[in-house]
Amino acid sequence: MLMSAAHAQVSLQDRRPVLKGIETVDDPRRIPRKPAAKKSKITVLRGGRVFDAVSAAARSATVVIEDNHIRAILPASSTDWPTEARVIDVTGETVMPGLIDMHVHLTYPDSDANIDEQGSAVDGAMRGTRNLRWLIESGFTSVRDLNGVGEAPYVLAQWSADNAIPAPRVFTAGHIITGTGGHATERPLTPTHGHDYAIEVNGADAWRGAVRQVFKDGASVIKIASHFAPDEVEAAVDEAHRLGLKVTCDCEGIYTEMAVKAGIDMIEHPLPRTDATITLMAKNHTASVPTLQVYQNVIDRNGGFYGSTSRRFAMTSQDDFDVFKKMKAAGIAMGVGTDTIGDANKMIPNVYIAELKWFVKGGYSLADTLKAATIVNARLLDMDDKIGSLEAGKLADILVVRGNPDQSLDDLQKVDLVIKDGIFYVENGQLVTPRHVAQPLLKPSPPETTK
Ligand SMILES: [Zn+2]
Structure with missing residues (x-):
């Protein structure tokens, strides 16, 4: 069903008022839970x-x-x-x-390795465990994981929530939702561009179904990517907001405009967009996670050429920074994320500190930069009542x-x-690795004497 302009957009279902005073899980889904016995340490x-x-x-x-x-x-x-x-x-x-990184890929391969190497969910889970250790050692207490392999992102999020591995909190989108041949599925295939990563769907009902599927799998945010049609992005945003989840988009040009018109919560990256779209973002309170440094890495590596069957544009460092400056001038809320593709996980926290320096170069005070890294990010996660300050x-x-x-x-x-x-x-x-404390046997072991 195509929504007309008169059709009211579904705003994010806010569970906070009805759950006031009740203990809930520490993620935006806010599932009520029984209070634990107080230890008071x-x-x-x-x-x-x-x-x-x-x-x-x-x-x-x-x-x-x-x-x-x-x-x-x-x-x-x-x-x-x-x-x-x-x-x-x-x-x-x-x-x-603690710092918050709004855009990581915990399970991505370390570089553009062959798709048969480093590309499995098991490998992704191991790599993600390592990356989470590096992140917490670097001062991050929350990360938002915006696409990964198989069930690995959900498993990592759960192990972190249980404090079973040294890790920041993981707010995961699980898998990107995109149209057939859209971003993260395009040729040439790389380890991160294939069906174990992105969900390719077509038609508004299928997009709505894909949102429900990642919600079921354990996502606490929805990530979509170009390309799509207006009714597809409208259906995704509509369904996610009903479920109480925010939606973010990795998109460019006309797709950014469509997503903003559909009431999306956030746009990732400094990809090309018109001044009219930036004005509309400000009007609709669409936030942004600009990820300038990772694009600088791409530019430093290959001179700005970023060609694929889906992404047909060139970038310069100045173009990206101009988008950032225009968004700041328009009063758009901006969060801090790195987008740990390629070898960027190995550059933690340098890549994140470089991202913060772009904010300063773009006119943020140091205090406002640190707030972007913490409380603003928490707000964008819809978690500012629990973390970020x-x-x-x-x-x-x-x-x-x-x-x-x-x-x-x-x-x-x-x-x-x-x-x-x-x-x-x-x-x-x-x-700090606490020593394993063994559980006792159910019954005493045999005595150490022969009878
Ligand atoms: Zn990304």
């Missing part, structure tokens, strides 16, 4: 500068963590915590919300660095502590 980060991503500037303060939540942010002079608390001295360091009641996703990243972004390299879900995954810049 208290940890105090004392003596540091706190950049909370709410105020403009860092201040001397103390962060008190209770179990997996932030219990309080206290004035530096206060000692309002129980005596049994573990107190950690972070004098001279900056305490801030240091405030009482939020989940304890915290990064402590030996330096002042609000004055020099390169200080983000100096990771000391990374806490996710109240768990200290990184201490002294090193991954």
